Amino acid sequence: MRKVRNHKKIIDPDKLRQAFDQFKDDHSADSVRKPLLELLKKTYQQGFDEIHRRCDAGESGMVLVRAQSYLTDEIIKFIYDVATGFIFFQPNPTKSEQLCLVAIGGYGRGEMAPYSDIDLLFLLPYKQTPWGEQVVEYMLYLMWDMGLKVGHATRTVNECIRLSKSDLTIQTSLLESRYIWGQKELFDEFLTRYDKEVIAGHEPEFIEGKLAERDERHHKMGDSRYVVEPNLKDGKGGLRDLQTLYWISKFIYGVHSVSEVVKKGVFTKEEYRQFQKAARFFYTVRCHLHYLVGRPEERITFDVQKTLAEKLGYADRPGSSGVERFMKHYFLTAKNVGDLTRIFCSYLEAKHKRKPRLKMPSFGLKKKKIDGFPVDGSRISITSAKTIADNPVEMIRIFYVAQKYNLDIHPRALRLIRQNLKKIDREVRNDPVANHLFLEILTYRKGPGSILRMMNEAGVFGRFIPDFGRVVAQMQYDMYHVYTVDEHTIRAIELLSEVEQGTLAEDHPLANEIIHKVISRRVLYVAVLLHDIAKGRKGDHSVLGEEVARKLCPRFGLSAAETETVAWLVRWHLLMTMVAFKRDLNDPKTIADFANQVQSPERLRLLLVLTVVDIRAVGPKIWNGWKGQLLRDLYYNSEEYLLGGQIEGSHQHRIRETIADLRKGLSKWSDSEFEKFTDKFYDSFWLALDDAHLLRLAETVREADEKGETLTITTRSDEFREITELTIYTPDHPGLFARITGAIAVSGASIQDAKIFTTKDGMALDTFWIQESDESAFDDKTKQEKLKQNIRDTLLGKILPREVLEKRRSAKVSKRTAVFTVEPVVLIDNNASNTFTVIEVNGLDRVGFLYDLSRTLMDLKVTIGSAHIATYGERAIAVFFLKDLFGHKITHKTKLNQIEKKLLEVLSEDKSSGRVERKKTDKKVLEAS
Template sequence: MASPDKYNYLPKAAELLKSADSRDPGARLKSYKRYLQAGLDALVKQFQKGTRINQLLKARSALLDHILISSWQQFQVNGHSALVAVGGYGREELQPYSDLDILVLLNEDSSSEHTQELEAWLAFLWDIGLEVGHSVRTVSQCEELSRTEISVATNLIESRFLCGENVLFKDLLRVIKSDTFWPSEEFFQAKVSEQRVRHAKFKDTSFNLEPNIKSNPGGLRDLQVMQWITLKHFKTSSLHDLIVHGIFTRREYKSLINHQQYLNRVRFALHVLCDKREDRLLFEHQKKVAEWLGYEDDSHKLAVEHMMQRYYRAVMSIRNLNELFIQVFEQEHLRSDERQQVIDLDDDFYIYKGRIGANDPDLFYKKPHCLIKIFRHISLHPEINEIEARTLRIIRSSQQIINEQYRKDPINISFFKEFLSTKQLTSRGFALMKRTNVLGSLIPLFAKIEGQMQFDLFHAYTVDEHTLFLLRHIIRYNRAEFQQEFPLCSKIMKTLVDPTPLYLAAIFHDIGKGRGGDHSELGAVDALDYAQGIGLEPHICELISWLVKNHLIMSLVAQRKDISDPDVIETFGKQIPSILHLELLYVLTVSDIRATNPTLWNSWKESLLKELFLATKQYLTQSTPRANQSEMVQDTRQQVLEQFGKVGDSIEPIRELLDELGDEYLLRYHPEQIIWQTEQLMSQPELPYVAIKNHRSQAGTEVFIAIEDQRDLFAAITAVLSQNHLNIQAATLYTSPKGLCLDTFIVLDEQGHPLSYERRIQEIQDNLIEGLSDLDHRKLDVSRAVPSRLKHFNVKTRIAFSYDENSNLTTLEITALDRPALLAKLGQAFMECELKVHSAKIVTLGERVEDTFTLSRRDNQPLKDKADLKQVKQKILEAIAS
């Protein structure tokens, strides 16, 4: 045990002994609390001075050693027992608020004689502010439990004696060090299996934007796995000894320790700033940690983005070294009886145990193009899981050959073009090309976005990891077993002769981020330069650049425009040069949204994109001019009447109802919606009337409300829907010439799914009818708490008005910070300004909403007066701020 006095910046141990000698329990408690706090304050000061983090973690352990030993003796717990530090405390790596793992080791003949003292002592430790994880066992109990529980065994191999009966600890050591206690190969397999399960919980990515510093792939736990295996097999806790055993080179070891120290510094700062044990680097903490570590904003990046980029590069390196360690250890230090056949891929490469290897250690110097060729093999063989360790090391040591001359060499270019033109069966080729830094070397601009994050709730991953997920989705469409997931995307990929434009568009679509300006414009220029540089045909170069420049437009139109409006389809269609452009844009858009954030994709977005794609494809392939409005009205009327005629109903009442509702109604709704709505209205319902069913796309729930026209309907309806915890995706509102309002809202539940339970649907139906039956006395307030994570984002509210000549209405576009019941609050603002809402499109992008409304005054006239617009803007700002 190291004395705390060894660290001269810690409070003196003698002071604790003196002050804690009091018989007054209250005074003793206060003195220990002061000592503990003084120790933490001293460590924080040393941290800010730049003292090495490893020393601070040991100093924290030494401080707690003295507290535990002193209090153990004062509470007289030491009869026939030993106090042992285990786990992180055992290896003297304690963060400011880490759990304190201890083992009270009892004599085999121990009675309950000291139980009372032990319980009082443990309560005292909690009272002074320590989180103690304790176990009380005999040596035989430790042995029995550890043989079946790998976590217990792992804790025990890091045991460190503190005080009490040392002979008991020596007995424990004899058990732990025996040959039968978790033989090295069993221990290795158990820890590797445990790691795989942990990685799977984090979707096997190191690049979540709110990572767990300890448990994420590439986090401190991955490093500890290496420490545990090293300790068990080589009987040493020093990773430096791995150089001697040939597992790491000196450079790899230095890299590992450098990144370990960085993660420990981030974790130390996080604990102190949160004033508790916290290993999740949540958005609400990231800015404070970055500031504490000395990062500053610059013209292109926030301080927090600089810090997180350094973090992601650290975890990527640790993960790579962890995988290298596991492979080398397994191949060179374990005697496995497993025999598998070596599969020769060609003269240069083979597959063994799911790993690809190079036949010649000098292969990449003799045949530089093989640095690309290996990844084509990986992309075509799903059975290849990783690169063999020796070959992996050769790739990393050969990377310096990928320079400007290498990138311009016709042979290397030819092999990279072959890789890009291959309909790959697994995305592992791209993933391993990126993780070995070969992709960043071949495309230097890509290296600049590696580890780059965006401080928002919209993007769940770093830019480079998002790009890999996007490629993974695109390549998945190539696989026959996944064709039913996204049939349209799979069909497009099946007919695609050369996927090069799609792969390169995916790589370059976000490559302009972090440089200021429009990343789509910047990326389009970069993509064109690169495609031309590797000699692709001019029309392919233009296609790639166009896809990058326009990779956001399909999503924007689908979510913000009325895609049932032929004018919208025509305007969008005029921006699409060909069917091929449309097909590739569709695949890229679907994959991009899915890869941005798992919570963003829902059935409603899928249906909107598909409907936009099909309508635009029809527009691009039509040979006759588009029908005018009167023809469209007549066509819709005919479809509705024919449908009712098929079921034998008299069509005359339907004809009269359609005349009464007016031509604008027939333009506003899809024929299928009109048929359903008229069925409801012909049943002579009592108003207000509410009907709920799945939308025709099966992607959202359609709420149809028929009610006599009156003031502030939109505010009332949105309030009720919000009170029922529904998320509104879109709204179409129509008032007939005789004052009948027919309003339709598309909603999803809080999980982003259509409603599926009849009882829940009936409850919402009843609530709407009750809420709309007496609007004069209806409470429109909606009380839903703002999630704490939203409070840490600054989204500038933007409000823009424009005049739509086609509809003679005013279009309002709002960008603001998302919050519960925002739409209901906007409805109240429209109510106070005496505005009428005709339609709404709701787009939520992480912490930000971008909503579009068509509005008019009560007399259906657009808003044109500047004073009126200014007043509306002020009311909206007040509603958003409330």
């Protein structure tokens, strides 16, 4: 192991032994343990603190992990000397009374993070006596009492060799063995036999095993290096991938550092520098992470990202925060590790004849070239760097050919491409052939995702489209977006292809139906490609993205009309989400305003499909059936309007049609029963609900009236829409809506939508659409019964939601969510509806969010007609449709100002600490996707 700078400031072995010598003669073997343990704890802590100080002072992670290994070495060596030279001293030890201490695993490499386990092998001779067991036991108990975490094994040389042959994990761990102290001859014997019996002749099996192990680990970790809370150690492109390269190198070549593989021709000097740079960065982050959380944490979660960014010196810049810059550096480093892995595997395949990982189509085996590219094994390649120098467009065409024939690209070709990326210059970007090839790749009918991802990994994507290059590894520091912008975009394109192929028909029936009616496929694919391309810049990414689209589309070869459509889609790609999730879709004005903005059925089709794949690509648990239903409702109503329907027609005409349809559905009712029901409701009731819902409510009301019930609660779950419909029919009274929302929050359900009606005879008929916290239907029967009981108890005053929720909030403060702040915003709109004042409220999500707001509105003596709520990670957005006590829009300025002020006070309350912070509001519409 390399020498550590100023090592005696960390631990001075001579002083440690002198300190022990001062008191050992005054104690027996039994009584010496207490002062010895105190000395060890003090010495270790001083060394640990010194390494921590060096970390804070900016020392490189590689130096820090070596220093931690050195500290551990000296402590273990000292404990061994005490155990063998004082506690269990043998003046003339036999061959059976020998012991060797061996570091294995990461500790064996001399790369030990602050809170990592100490992987220790006690190597014993073939013949043993109780002495060895006593020494091992004494050492372990002493280290455990010091607070050290020791992963240990006690084995003979024979056992080590036997287990290495049958277990890949043990084989790998022992591959990194490093002598610490004790009987050196035992260690030398082990090494000799390990090289001869375990390594020799077994190189291909080890390579295949480690790469298969890596692939399985990647699969478990999500198979993407672009998740926004990555695992530094086991994630794709992380430390474990670098270590895998080292293990394979050591197994095959017997090297003691990766620098030695440069001499073997595996890496160039520049590639080795990349390896070292990645290792330094990862170990530096890992050391800071361990010190920050005080335990062996490997996941870079939201709650530590900002602090890590600050400690590592990443400052805020215009359009990009320090934490986003830090995480972008992380993702780019992980990407480089992926490149190095491909280069390394390519070399192994050439030199050690590994089996091809992909089978070659039968037609390819008979050809030496395919479309001008040489075939090497199972993959196409590039003849030489001269091919690229003569025609840089070949760096685009090779991906097109690979996609066309469903082939892989040889890592050697990818290596050549990476080394010549600068040749993709302005001339290549404007080359008609290159742009045609790219558009063919993008719109490939069998699915463009894998090739686009390969182009991105190789650096070609971002080089050919510099605007895309700006969002490569660009994270968004929130809990809503799961992937970086480039990964989100590629996933959206993959999903678009799946919708087109019909594989998502069950989840997205409307998109599956209308995508084949789209006039221009390439407009849709280019719009999905560009919809987030301006993320991370200063300003509205939709507006800035429109400018990028107008610049790029002509370059791709799109017509003026196609360019206009793509630019419009990029500009308004959040429009459908905003309207569907925040507005009353039964309000004719909502539909008319949206349809007038869209203007054509073709744009409506394009926007629907773009919206679906955009939401779905945000993360694996973002989409649900309820969102799908809202989008379908908006689409069908808007399509009817655009095709000449009378959405804005006479209210009375629509009411008459609705009542007539309801009468047909209730054909078994007598005329008097039907008239009694219809006479209960005001006009707004008939305009707000669909026919199926009206039928259910009618049956509920009649049954309750016949039984004389004062409180009726029903639930109905819709598996496809992943939503549960909760209906409450009870005498109306002030604050009813707030109390019900409180009871729902207490029950652990999440409200997505609500419709509130008061009958002419003083009854309230309220419907809530609720879900579990994971956005699935609230369909557990036990939970539903508990919910109903909580509503009854709340209305009777047995449960006070405010008190219950306050306790729950204080008990459920998550470190991950605590780091986020959402600027409170209240937006008042008197133009969105003809009959209601629409108020949109943005704030930090928390338990009982809707309850707090509705209780405040109750105190302000306004009437809630409907409420809609959506969450985007840590952000919650609630939209209320309000009237005053006289049933009119709220237009008085003083009243509106009062509503805004009170809602802002609620939003600014820090429930976890009891503090109230007043913040200035920014009245810009906040983007949620």
